[in-house]
Amino acid sequence: MDNLREIQGKMAHDPHCVFSYSRYRRQVWVPGPVIVGAGPSGLAAAACLKENGVPSVVLERSNCIASLWQLKTYDRLRLHLPKKFCELPLMPFPDDFPTYPTKQQFVEYLEAYAKRFRIEPVFGQSVERGEFDESVGMWRVKSVGMKGEEMEYVCRWLVVATGENAEAVVPEVKGMGEFCGEVKHTSEYKSGSVYEGKKVLVVGCGNSGMEVCLDLCNHNANPSLVVRDAVHVLPRDMLGKSTFGLSMWLLKWFPMRLVDRFLLIVSWLILGNTARFGLDRPVVGPLELKNLSGKTPVLDVGALAKIKKGDIKILPSIERIGHHGVQFVNGKIENFDAIILATGYKSNVPYWLKEKEMFSDKDGFPRRPFPNGWKGADGLYAVGFTKRGLLGASADARRIAEDIGKCWKAEANHVVTTTKRSFSLQP
Numbered sequence: 189m190d191n192l193r194e195i196q197g198k199m200a201h202d203p204h205c206v207f208s209y210s211r212y213r214r215q216v217w218v219p220g221p222v223i224v225g226a227g228p229s230g231l232a233a234a235a236c237l238k239e240n241g242v243p244s245v246v247l248e249r250s251n252c253i254a255s256l257w258q259l260k261t262y263d264r265l266r267l268h269l270p271k272k273f274c275e276l277p278l279m280p281f282p283d284d285f286p287t288y289p290t291k292q293q294f295v296e297y298l299e300a301y302a303k304r305f306r307i308e309p310v311f312g313q314s315v316e317r318g319e320f321d322e323s324v325g326m327w328r329v330k331s332v333g334m335k336g337e338e339m340e341y342v343c344r345w346l347v348v349a350t351g352e353n354a355e356a357v358v359p360e361v362k363g364m365g366e367f368c369g370e371v372k373h374t375s376e377y378k379s380g381s382v383y384e385g386k387k388v389l390v391v392g393c394g395n396s397g398m399e400v401c402l403d404l405c406n407h408n409a410n411p412s413l414v415v416r417d418a419v420h421v422l423p424r425d426m427l428g429k430s431t432f433g434l435s436m437w438l439l440k441w442f443p444m445r446l447v448d449r450f451l452l453i454v455s456w457l458i459l460g461n462t463a464r465f466g467l468d469r470p471v472v473g474p475l476e477l478k479n480l481s482g483k484t485p486v487l488d489v490g491a492l493a494k495i496k497k498g499d500i501k502i503l504p505s506i507e508r509i510g511h512h513g514v515q516f517v518n519g520k521i522e523n524f525d526a527i528i529l530a531t532g533y534k535s536n537v538p539y540w541l542k543e544k545e546m547f548s549d550k551d552g553f554p555r556r557p558f559p560n561g562w563k564g565a566d567g568l569y570a571v572g573f574t575k576r577g578l579l580g581a582s583a584d585a586r587r588i589a590e591d592i593g594k595c596w597k598a599e600a601n602h603v604v605t606t607t608k609r610s611f612s613l614q615p
């Protein structure tokens with residue numbers, strides 16, 4: 189504990205100090221929080237902490253900020269909620285950005301955000317273990333660098349910002365290994381240009397699956413979409429407003445079920461009966477379902493019109509895959525040149541965080557739902573696991589920074605007072 193006191197003393201004089209404890213053990217004491225992940229959530233947390241006077245260290249496994257957006261999304265991607273619902277704390281989007289910024293514009297905004305708050309993540313640090321060491325009351329965060337070099341960061345506060353979309357979900361489908369064509373997840377898909385004239389099977393009809401199908405159509409490919417369950421498709425905009433914005437506004441005055449009924453009636457007027465095209469709706473309304481299970485409704489930007497026209501064919505679940513053909517549960521068999529898995533993502537927290545109370549080891553999300561999932565015990569925090577997109581991440585980041593900020597100031601005051609007192613006691 190003497191060692192700790194010494195460090196706290198140094199922190200009080202130089203709160204930005206991050207010094208090597210032992211070169212050989214590659215161990216680093218971090219006076220402030222360690223944030224794992226330099227996506228929008230990690231950046232928002234670091235900025236809010238800085239605003240509260242707390243320096244932090246951000247560890248990122250890839251070589252850039254917002255790696256999901258920069259490396260794992262397709263070219264035609266735009267935000268599907270209006271920009272005012274996607275801005276991070278303390279810095280709005282530029283006025284000249286469109287309502288739905290492109291992915292390039294969103295990344296540009298995030299780069300400017302990191303620059304403005306002088307956030308310089310340590311890149312190439314893949315965190316493989318995070319564990320609370322009771323004996324010193326600190327978190328030990330172990331990471332592996334690009335060349336396999338190991339590091340250990342020791343800190344009072346650990347902020348988990350690895351995201352709801354950390355790893356691709358790749359389902360086990362009978363015979364998938366036998367398929368002769370290309371099989372890729374949407375996180376590796378960039379553009380339909382390489383599929384021109386090809387028959388492509390897209391598996392999964394969330395926002396990714398629908399948009400990839402649309403993109404394939406726009407590049408003269410021939411997509412089919414596997415829909416295994418009911419899905420809510422809503423137009424992205426209705427009555428001259430964004431569906432999301434309108435929903436948020438209506439929710440201020442009306443109960444969720446009534447707003448859901450309104451959304452379904454207007455969607456029916458704009459899109460027609462989606463069940464006629466093979467897209468049955470869940471019994472529970474779109475907002476209630478999002479609230480209960482986190483399942484995001486599809487915000488349609490043109491795929492439904494292609495489904496109606498027959499340019500995108502709807503197919504049921506896959507039974508098994510062969511060399512070229514795919515057999516579906518209705519017994520039909522069709523040949524495809526490529527398969528794209530739009531089967532979603534999962535959290536990777538259970539793989540590296542050795543903690544069982546705050547995070548569920550089943551799905552890697554905080555057990556307590558929004559707005560209470562951001563804080564655990566022993567200085568553990570979560571940002572961006574709210575199933576409420578960037579808006580939820582911003583709310584978490586603000587709360588975390590305020591909470592750590594109070595503790596940081598109290599401790600800094602304590603160290604300064606004790607240091608002053610010990611100086612005055614000296615002869």
Ligand SMILES: Cc1cc2nc3c(=O)[nH]c(=O)nc-3n(C[C@H](O)[C@H](O)[C@H](O)COP(=O)(O)OP(=O)(O)OC[C@H]3O[C@@H](n4cnc5c(N)ncnc54)[C@H](O)[C@@H]3O)c2cc1C
Binds near residue numbers: 261315572
């Ligand atoms: C295609 C797509 C479009 C979306 N569009 C919207 C939208 O329009 N509006 C909206 O509100 N939300 C949207 N979302 C939701 C999305 O979750 C957020 O946009 C946002 O990216 C979440 O930010 P995050 O920082 O929590 O997670 P991420 O952006 O995933 O960032 C997490 C970071 O942590 C890093 N990381 C993970 N594990 C480790 C580890 N073990 N060690 C070190 N680093 C690690 C990752 O490399 C990554 O850089 C979209 C999601 C997707 C997939």
Ligand SMILES: NC(=O)C1=CN([C@@H]2O[C@H](COP(=O)(O)OP(=O)(O)OC[C@H]3O[C@@H](n4cnc5c(N)ncnc54)[C@H](OP(=O)(O)O)[C@@H]3O)[C@@H](O)[C@H]2O)C=CC1
Binds near residue numbers: 265267416483530533
């Ligand atoms: N423009 C934008 O802003 C975009 C936003 N996003 C967001 O990114 C996040 C991830 O979206 P997305 O990648 O679409 O993932 P989702 O988890 O939203 O959707 C995955 C889909 O795949 C289906 N699925 C999973 N496994 C199988 C299987 N074995 N066979 C058949 N179907 C299967 C799921 O069906 P089931 O429901 O039955 O489990 C579900 O429909 C979401 O929050 C989404 O809103 C994504 C793209 C664009």
Ligand SMILES: O=C(O)C(=O)Cc1c[nH]c2ccccc12
Binds near residue numbers: 269478487
């Ligand atoms: O894109 C996503 O997945 C989001 O989580 C954004 C979002 C949060 N709440 C919603 C309600 C309806 C549609 C999208 C979202």
